[in-house]
Amino acid sequence: MQLDSKVMDIVARVFDSHLPTREEIITLLNIAPHSTEAGFVMASADAINRTSSNGKAEIHAQIGVNLSPCPRNCSFCSFAAKNKVFTERNELPVEDAIQMALKAEEDGANSIFFMATGDFSLKKFVEISKEVKTNLKPETVMIANVGDFNDEEGRWLKEAGYIGMYHAVRMGEGRETSISPEVRLRTVKAARDTELLIGTCVEPIGPEHSVDEIAEKTLIGRDMEPCFSGAMRRISVPGSELEKFGMVSEYRMAFLVAVVRIAMGRKLIGNCTHEPNILGATAGANLFWAEVGTNPRDTEVDTSKGRGLNIESCIDMFREADFDMLSGPSVIYSQDNVLY
Ligand code: SF4
Known part of the structure; x- marks a missing residue:
């Protein structure tokens, strides 16, 4: 038996x-x-992934701070106004955000993401963040997952204590969303200009997406010079227009995670998959998210009662995949992890 020489090369x-x-x-x-070649790609991505991260996986906790029928109307998102999952508008009391962040810290999260819907006031987000920050250990890594912003707003995020952000030009951006890829990339530039580290991911992938678009989004992510990439599948939002396409299997996602891992080169430390699963951890993922608060993939107001996994469950999966866990602040979101 011989493997395809092009793939091996x-x-x-x-x-x-x-x-x-x-x-x-x-x-x-x-x-x-x-195929045997698919297995070879997954095993190779696994080897690259474990070497790049010294065999240490990371868990990043995400706290969703608000709920909104969001007018940006991304078809894959349960916050999208047109999907009619959430009709009310509210936000997490600051005290709850603080308690969730303290719990994440105590449970061993390597960073804490704060996420708001695309229409949430950045000023308010910054106010909440500043208050939470004063209650956390100085070394705790805070990452912003918010809508698009400009240089000035990027500086607000820095001043609030954020060292990085999460951003992506999503699958179907401008087609399944009302936001153009150019707007997303302007935000990436603002993050770079204000020295916020950028994490990204090829997401949310559905069965209908072409190989060409997955490759395109992989390269857009690589061009962002991120501290991690990865791949995430779309979770069907009940009643949404994309529901008819169904969802990619975890097995297929593990293969796509492997391809993205390889596409990012051997040096980049981080590669994520979402939602957390063991197959992904054996095919190139060393970063999972634990989630509380609101979640764009869930129909529960507090995802810890729905789809969101806690830190302990994520750690269990990585341990079953033979990873050690990084202890302390994220290495993925560190200034040393800048490669290109
Ligand atoms: S993905 Fe973000 S911008 Fe799009 S609808 Fe959901 S919350 Fe709004």
Whole structure:
């Protein structure tokens, strides 16, 4: 039995620090599912992933701070006004946000993300963040997952104690959302201008997405010079127009996580998958999210009562995948993890 020499050559060169071209990423994405080559790609991504992170996985906790029927109307999001999952508008009391953050700290999260809907006032987000920050250990890493912002607003986030942000040009951006890719990329530039580290991901992937678009979004993410990438599947929002397409299996997602891991080169420390699963952790993911508060993939107001996993469950999965856990502040979100 012989493996496809083209696939072997691409992967071998990534082990030698090559960054795959668009055509090479497409070649990998087109590998037949369940084939020996697909297994080779997943095993290679696993090896690269464990080496880049010294075999240490990270858990980042995400706290959703508000609920809104969001007018940006991203078809895949349960906050989208048109999906009619949430009709009320409210926000987490600051004291609850503080308690959730303290719990995440105590349970061993390597960073804490604060997430707000795309229409939430950034001024208010910054006020809440400042109050939470004063209650946390000085070394706790805070990351913002918010809507689009400009340079001035980026500076507000820095002043509130954020060292990084999460942002992506999502699958179907401008088609399944009312936000253009250019607006998303302007925010990435604002983050860079204000020295916020950028985490990204190829998301949310559904069965209907083409190999070309997955490759395109992988490369857009790589061009952001992020501290991590990864891949996440779309969770069907009941009643949404995308529900008819269904969801990608965890097995397929593990393969896509592997391709993204390889596409990002061997040096980048972080590669995530969401939602957390063991297959992903054995095919190139070393970063999971634990979630509390609101969640754009859930129909529960507090995702800890719905889809959101806690830190302990994420740690259990990584341990079952033979990872050690990083103790202390995130290495992924650190100034040393800047590669290109
Ligand atoms: S993904 Fe963000 S911007 Fe889009 S509808 Fe949901 S909350 Fe609004």
